[in-house]
Amino acid sequence: MTKRHTNAGAGVTRRNLLKAAGALAGAGAVSSFPAPAVWSAEEKVLRYLGTAVNQSDDITKKVKADTGITIQNIVATTDDVTKRVATQPNSFDILDTEYFSLKKLVPSGNILPMDAKKIKEFDNITPIFTKGQLPDGKVIGDQGTAPKKVMFLEGPHSKTFSKTPTEWVTLIPTVYNADTLGIRPDLIKRPIEHWAELLNPEFKGKAAILNIPSIGIMDAAMVVESLGKYKYPDKGNMTKPEIDMTVGVLTEAKKAGQFRAFWKDFNESVNLMASGETVIQSMWSPAVTAVRSKGIPCVFQPLKEGYRSWASGFCMSKGTTPKQQEWIYEFVNWYLSGWAGAYLNRQGYYSAVLSTAKANMEPYEWAYWMEGKPAEKDIHGPDGSLLEKAGAVRDGGSYDDRMGNVACWNAVMDENDYMVRKWNEFIAA
Amino acid sequence: MAAGRDLDSYGAPGWLQAAPFALVFAAFFVLPLVFVVIVSFWDYNDYQMLPTFTTRSYVESFDGCLTDLPNLCTMFKTYVSTAKFCFIVWALTLVIGFTVAYFLAFYVRSATAQMTLFLVCTIPFWTSNVIRMISWIPLLGRNGLVNQLLVGAHVVDAPVEWLLYSPFSVALAFVHLFTFFMVAPIFNSMMRIDRRLMEAAYDAGASGWQMLTNVIIPLCKPGLAIGSIFVVTIVMGDFITFDEMGGEQIASAGKVIETRLGALQFPPAAANAVILLGATMLIIAVLNRIVDIRKEL
Incomplete structure (x- = not known):
């Protein structure tokens, strides 16, 4: 435990130590039960293993500002992420991986599913994941490892994919796209x-x-x-x-x-x-x-x-403590709350909860990226670079x-x- | 055996002196190697290794090698391709490396100039080999500098395609990257040659060519052998150069291991590593037959 927190790099600084010590002393003075005060001073650190698709400095900074959680990105290729989960499950807390890897990862027992009840926006996640349909009900292609096939487990420690929705979600979707x-x-x-x-x-x-x-x-x-x-x-x-x-x-x-x-x-x-x-x-x-x-x-x-599609999402390492799991839920809930979704949509990916992302985008951006309409104004990427001039239409609509x-x-x-x-x-x- | 008896005759101090290196060698080379050999005989599934004895990884690696004859199976094709590059790169680095070392050792008179020029040879090693490799791409590409020059000078009508992502570019990058591994040991051998031998040869009426073939080359044998071992082992195990310069289209023994590792198939990767080790050791054994390095040193 201690090692994990000192590993945090930016985690334990002198100032934080002093702060914690101060909190301890103060709490000791006014109360005989100092634990909560120490708790609140503790740095919330999560080691985030993923392929860099949705790991960016902007997101890391925004998470820190909104929730106080420090995200330490561990970036690896798709193959190496899988390898790391299989061989070093204690080297990360939260995992961002693709649905097709689940057939390898779930039987290994090294990852834990997430509880749908603790995900605020779960019911608003696009039905592509839960039912294999567009929001308007159109059924889409499901050859290969379509997310709906591996989305749910039969129980919290089950290694069997459930054919019908359950409370236990293998991956909470973050980002997906259609490749061509x-x-x-x-x-x-x-x-x-x-x-x-x-x-x-x-x-x-x-x-x-x-x-x-x-x-x-x-x-x-x-x-x-x-x-x-x-x-x-x-x-x-x-x-x-x-x-x-x-x-x-x-x-x-x-x-x-x-x-x-x-x-x-x-x-x-x-x-x-x-x-x-x-x-x-x-x-x-x-x-x-x-x-x-x-x-x-x-x-x-x-x-x-047609397109060849892919999707990825979040789950937890089996090595996480209950407290870390709470932070993970806080982080995932933040992720689905719109800012990150808008950020991903502006890169040309798609976000899992469309309604919250929409609320965080300008109407002309939404019209260009999501509705296939000609851009009313110049379209800029999340980093501010000019992507398309006004009048352009997105490839594929x-x-x-x-x-x-x-x-x-x-x-x-x-x-x-x-x-x-x-x-x-x-x-x- | 002979070595053991030698050591015995020195008694305990001899063993003690050899112990630190022997321990390092055992812990960081022998032990991991033993693990690799063990794992290569394990079974596996999509997500884990199963510690039961099986020859599956070897059998599947050599799949079709007998039944497909006279056509070559994947394994043989891969090794033929790797060995071909080994030979080409070895021959080129040998000639170029020998020439450079000869110039440094016999044409450059002052020791300071020699050392300076020798250090200049190491400058490319100040950057990583991936960067040295990638820097060829803007030069050799379809719209690269060389093609622009050739088309501009009307030497060719259309850009030359085989300059990049071809066996040519792979061999070129290898020679560029590894010639120095030949220069260093050959230069070292040449510097140890007693100059009086050359004077004696000259006095005895030997021509320059005779001096080279009868005096210098025989006395450079250890350097030539050591340089050859460097180059051959590096090329045999390489996959990054093959990937970057060959457009991932050229098979190499190292590439097979990498693909298997990428798919989480550790036992076949280990089996292929053992096979590669065997093949490389075979080549080195042959080299050792030609030049007995221990005796020559």
Whole structure:
């Protein structure tokens, strides 16, 4: 315990120690029960493990100002977050991870679900998570690890996902988005409408794909379906022959020199696109924004076959104390209360509770980001940088148009082990 | 055995003197290695390792290696690719490293100038190897400086694609990064050569080429061998250079381990590490056959 608090870095400063000591002395003088006074002087520190999607200095500062909680960000790649949860569950307090990792994390017993009753805005969380529907009731694609499949556990210590909503929530959603291909319209010079274009020989040596096997293979599956080669029962859970076939299609393209490179990391994807090494590739929304903010045209191209979606959320380490858990609930409730949601929406992501985020955004911002309307004024990012001039329309349009066209979700397959081996074979081809 | 008998003849002081390093070696090298070997024989599932004995990781790693013949399986393809780069990089760094060391040792007369120039060789190591690698990208890219120059001078009509994200760029980066590992030991060997031997060769009427092949190269053998071991082991285990410069499209033994680790599959990663260790030790054993480093030193 003590170690954890001194680990806090900024946590124990001399001033805080003096303050605590003063509180102790004062409390001792007036009361024979000093505990509450010490408690209130104690620094609230949470170690926050995540992938940096929603870990920013701005959020950390705002949390501190609003709640007094000091957030210590531990940033790692998606793979490393999972690795850390599996091997060092005591190295963090609050975890921000993707829903598709849950199939690996929940059976490990290293994370605790959150109690829906303690989450103020729980009932206002978008039904995409609880029912797999848009707020207007439209049912969206659920291939792969759709959040609704892994959202609830049967009990507080259960390792079984519940098919119906319960009080025990694996992850309280924070952020999600619909991914598609990024393109350079200035270099392609014609409309792109299908995933199949990724393997179009026209772009030989100018295409790239994501080299995270579990996600890359889903993009490949979108391409295979778009080419009309095969229709998967579930792109997010392929059989061995389906994996062989999908990797086969990729291997053939690789041998023909279709790919310029593969990328694994956000910045690599930005560099490939910005330098013109690639003109079409798997991409993430903020990476497209990053290319555009360099003054280079780049479009997050909506495609007929739909989007590949992902979502992440919060849960707790099994090593947390009841007091830390209280802070975590306070933090999560703060997170859903609007400021953070607006911050995420302005980056082109989506927030879990739409109503509170809306209240924290200007009407013209909401209209641009969420309703797909032309921007009335210039659109600025959360850091103040100019993202779009007035009159621009968001790629893919409104929330309902984008999230309504989700075809599948990032996933861990039952045949994950086999798939990873096949992926290595593809790299070696 | 021979070493043990030598040590015995020195008695307790000999053992005591060897103990600190032996302990460090045991704790930080032998023990972890033993763990890696043990884990490579464990089973695993999506989220944890299962401590039961199985050869699954090895069997699956070599999947198809016999049945697919004469086509190469993933494992063989990966090792052929890695070994190919090893050989190319080794040959280039050897020639370049030897030339640089030769210049430093025999052409530069003053000891101060020698040491200064030698230290100049280390300047690239003041930054991380990732930065040294990435700095090639704006130079070699499709719209990079080299291509701009070639297209501008009408040497080629369209940008040359194979400059970046290709075997060429991988080999180039390796040579750039690791030539110094050849220069240092070869230079060291050359400095130990007794100059009177060269004068004697000259007096006996040897030509410059004869002096090089009959005197200098044989006496540089330990330096050549040590440099070769450095370069070969680094290239065998590397995956970052392959990724950054090869656009993650070129297989390497290290990359396979990295992908497995990324997927939380520790036992197959460990098995591949053991296989890689075996392959590297094989190469070093062969090198040792050619040059007996211990004897030469």
